[in-house]
Amino acid sequence: MKTKLSIAIATALSLPAVVYADTEQLTTIVVEGSGSRPGAMAMAPDSSGLKDTTALLEKVPGANINRNGPLTGIPQYRGMAGQRINVTIDGANMKEVGPNSMDPALSHVPAALTESLTVYRGIAPVSSGIDTIGGSMKMESKKGSFAEGDKKYEFDGALSTGYSSVDSGYYVAGFSSIANDNHKIHIGATKEEGNDYKYADGTVRPTEYDRQSLIVGYEYQNKGHEFGFNFTDNNTNDTGTPALPMDIGYIDGGLYNFDYNWDMGNGYQLESSFYYQNMSHFMSNYQLRTPRNMTMPNGMVMPMYMDNTTTVKGGGWDIAMTMPMGSGDLKVGFTGDKSNHEADMRGRMMMAPIPGTSNIDTQLFNGIERSRYSFFGEWKSDLTDKLSTELGLRYTYTNSVAGNVMTDNVAMQPMAMMFNGQNRDKDFHGVDLVAMLRYAARSDLDLEIGFARKTRAPSYQELYLWAPSEATSGMADGRTYTGNLDLKLETAYQFEFGLDWHTDSAYFAPRVFYHYVNDYIQGSEHATMTGNQLRCPTTAACPVLQFNNTNAHIYGMDLETGYVFSEHWRFDGGLNYVGGRQADGGGYLYRMAPFNGRAQVTAEYFGVTASVEGVGYSAQNKVAGYNNEEKTAGYGVMNLRANYEAFDGFVIGAGIENVVDSVNDNHLGGYSRPMNVDSDVAQGSRVPMPGRNYYATMTYQW
Numbered sequence: 001m002k003t004k005l006s007i008a009i010a011t012a013l014s015l016p017a018v019v020y021a022d023t024e025q026l027t028t029i030v031v032e033g034s035g036s037r038p039g040a041m042a043m044a045p046d047s048s049g050l051k052d053t054t055a056l057l058e059k060v061p062g063a064n065i066n067r068n069g070p071l072t073g074i075p076q077y078r079g080m081a082g083q084r085i086n087v088t089i090d091g092a093n094m095k096e097v098g099p100n101s102m103d104p105a106l107s108h109v110p111a112a113l114t115e116s117l118t119v120y121r122g123i124a125p126v127s128s129g130i131d132t133i134g135g136s137m138k139m140e141s142k143k144g145s146f147a148e149g150d151k152k153y154e155f156d157g158a159l160s161t162g163y164s165s166v167d168s169g170y171y172v173a174g175f176s177s178i179a180n181d182n183h184k185i186h187i188g189a190t191k192e193e194g195n196d197y198k199y200a201d202g203t204v205r206p207t208e209y210d211r212q213s214l215i216v217g218y219e220y221q222n223k224g225h226e227f228g229f230n231f232t233d234n235n236t237n238d239t240g241t242p243a244l245p246m247d248i249g250y251i252d253g254g255l256y257n258f259d260y261n262w263d264m265g266n267g268y269q270l271e272s273s274f275y276y277q278n279m280s281h282f283m284s285n286y287q288l289r290t291p292r293n294m295t296m297p298n299g300m301v302m303p304m305y306m307d308n309t310t311t312v313k314g315g316g317w318d319i320a321m322t323m324p325m326g327s328g329d330l331k332v333g334f335t336g337d338k339s340n341h342e343a344d345m346r347g348r349m350m351m352a353p354i355p356g357t358s359n360i361d362t363q364l365f366n367g368i369e370r371s372r373y374s375f376f377g378e379w380k381s382d383l384t385d386k387l388s389t390e391l392g393l394r395y396t397y398t399n400s401v402a403g404n405v406m407t408d409n410v411a412m413q414p415m416a417m418m419f420n421g422q423n424r425d426k427d428f429h430g431v432d433l434v435a436m437l438r439y440a441a442r443s444d445l446d447l448e449i450g451f452a453r454k455t456r457a458p459s460y461q462e463l464y465l466w467a468p469s470e471a472t473s474g475m476a477d478g479r480t481y482t483g484n485l486d487l488k489l490e491t492a493y494q495f496e497f498g499l500d501w502h503t504d505s506a507y508f509a510p511r512v513f514y515h516y517v518n519d520y521i522q523g524s525e526h527a528t529m530t531g532n533q534l535r536c537p538t539t540a541a542c543p544v545l546q547f548n549n550t551n552a553h554i555y556g557m558d559l560e561t562g563y564v565f566s567e568h569w570r571f572d573g574g575l576n577y578v579g580g581r582q583a584d585g586g587g588y589l590y591r592m593a594p595f596n597g598r599a600q601v602t603a604e605y606f607g608v609t610a611s612v613e614g615v616g617y618s619a620q621n622k623v624a625g626y627n628n629e630e631k632t633a634g635y636g637v638m639n640l641r642a643n644y645e646a647f648d649g650f651v652i653g654a655g656i657e658n659v660v661d662s663v664n665d666n667h668l669g670g671y672s673r674p675m676n677v678d679s680d681v682a683q684g685s686r687v688p689m690p691g692r693n694y695y696a697t698m699t700y701q702w
């Protein structure tokens with residue numbers, strides 16, 4: 001496995017440039033690596049990168065994270081997040097079991113068992129999935145490799161462990177695979193656990209985490225045929241989500257994948273994948289935090305205990321055939337999936353000396369069934385030796401239905417009755433188009449221009465939230481929402497221009513983009529309903545928000561650059577800017593990453609790789625008005641990291657993050673929801689980022 005590790009190091013040290021050079025592709029950035037590959041400096045495990053694969057996204061141009069908890073990082077790409085980004089795990093479009101996105105797809109497999117995370121920079125190809133309006137990402141779990149050449153057997157594996165001081169967290173991970181040239185089996189497991197993290201002014205609660213995961217698989221290859229079975233299991237227990245009204249009690253369940261690929265020769269290739277997932281989830285406002293007080297109609301104040309048990313069952317397929325056509329290759333495919341969602345809320349009031357009153361049960365989501373059937377064709381071709389193109393078309397039919405709901409809450413029963421009387425069977429037809437042109441202007445300069453039309457059907461939360469609730473796919477904006485059965489699908493018109501200059505010692509790759517989104521879905525004031533909400537503009541009750549269609553512009557620039565001074569020294573950096581606002585002079589869009597950049601100087605001597613990393617975020621003053629979003633100040637953080645390969649395959653890593661221990665508010669981090677008795681962060685203030693963190697990792701890879 002020496003080769004793999006060295007590739008990882010090389011890739012990470014010069015992440016974008018090397019990936020470009022290896023694949024000769026402008027569009028794909030592969031963010032390889034994880035906590036179990038500490039050789040990878042750019043990917044070097046940070047306090048969250050030890051465990052959370054999503055944390056790697058902060059190093060990808062244009063990407064960021066809407067963070068609601070230590071394991072709850074929702075990918076953001078160029079200002080779009082959550083359901084707007086297509087994320088696949090081993091080829092499966094995993095569905096979240098949490099209606100508030102406590103388990104974004106990338107949280108299913110921890111960093112230590114992740115082989116690669118691929119982010120399509122810019123306009124995502126239609127072949128990468130359904131609903132790629134905000135981009136597309138794919139994660140592959142570790143699977144080991146077949147024996148090659150003269151080798152009869154291949155035995156791969158890795159053992160790794162790590163510790164971080166800021167949350168007294170640790171992880172242990174093991175992975176092993178054994179293979180000959182036809183058969184391969186693999187198994188891997190991790191355990192990660194940590195306490196609430198600290199910052200200069202105290203402790204942020206609840207931010208503890210506890211996750212175990214397991215992956216097993218078998219693969220077979222022979223004469224152009226490949227067959228694989230993979231199982232990935234996530235068992236998360238008590239884990240905080242301070243930016244949400246409840247915390248994770250458990251997330252439990254697995255994903256089963258079957259793949260079959262057949263290389264028929266002469267440029268004909270069949271790829272197919274099938275999956276099934278079955279997950280259950282429990283969250284509450286009383287296990288990791290103190291329940292909030294509610295005022296009864298008679299004026300008595302009592303704590304309101306709330307929990308929610310949810311399930312998802314889902315499955316899908318992706319079948320594609322590639323064949324030569326004209327001067328290029330045509331890929332045609334049939335993609336689809338079906339998912340079933342349930343969410344049963346339970347609330348009860350308790351008064352101190354007299355414990356217990358009866359439960360009030362509410363079906364927040366009942367009998368939700370969402371089905372998608374989608375066909376695509378994509379043609380890629382070199383038009384001349386300097387000019388290449390990609391043309392894609394995808395048609396998607398989405399059907400969404402919801403069952404009747406019931407509630408014990410007398411005040412809510414009229415809403416339930418009204419919902420039950422409405423037509424909830426909704427059809428959406430989406431047409432996606434992509435046209436890209438790449439031009440190798442010089443041997444060291446590539447230009448790319450792209451146009452696209454991308455669509456997204458409304459999520460089940462946006463359609464079916466029949467009573468005011470914060471179950472909004474992780475919006476974490478401190479407001480309650482209702483759904484809207486009249487929503488239309490979003491249609492984005494996207495333009496993109498980029499250039500990629502690269503020599504043996506330098507690279508510079510900026511991109512600009514502009515998206516006009518027709519029927520962009522966001523909250524607007526509900527006509528009649530009001531309520532006490534965390535982020536009301538005044539202390540009084542304010543209007544509940546309802547999902548509605550509006551029009552929006554999203555625009556920006558991102559770039560990556562680097563320079564190799566010598567065999568021992570190099571520099572890498574990046575800058576990201578995104579802006580978004582409603583069309584027709586409306587307000588700014590919610591939760592947009594502030595202008596940010598990073599710079600890293602790396603030195604390598606005597607097997608030790610050391611780096612100084614600076615990360616800077618500007619203030620975000622362009623905030624959404626409709627949900628009273630709060631501005632944030634800018635900040636800068638310095639991190640120091642070092643790795644040492646003591647002997648072949650054995651690497652130790654150590655570092656200090658947030659060296660000066662500054663208190664920083666992440667604009668994408670939400671507001672602290674727990675009561676003031678629980679956390680050192682005042683309720684309603686921004687959740688501060690972790691303070692100074694000393695970490696150490698150790699990996700042996702063979």
Ligand SMILES: [Cu+2]
Nearest residue numbers: 098100102283
């Ligand atoms: Cu949840």
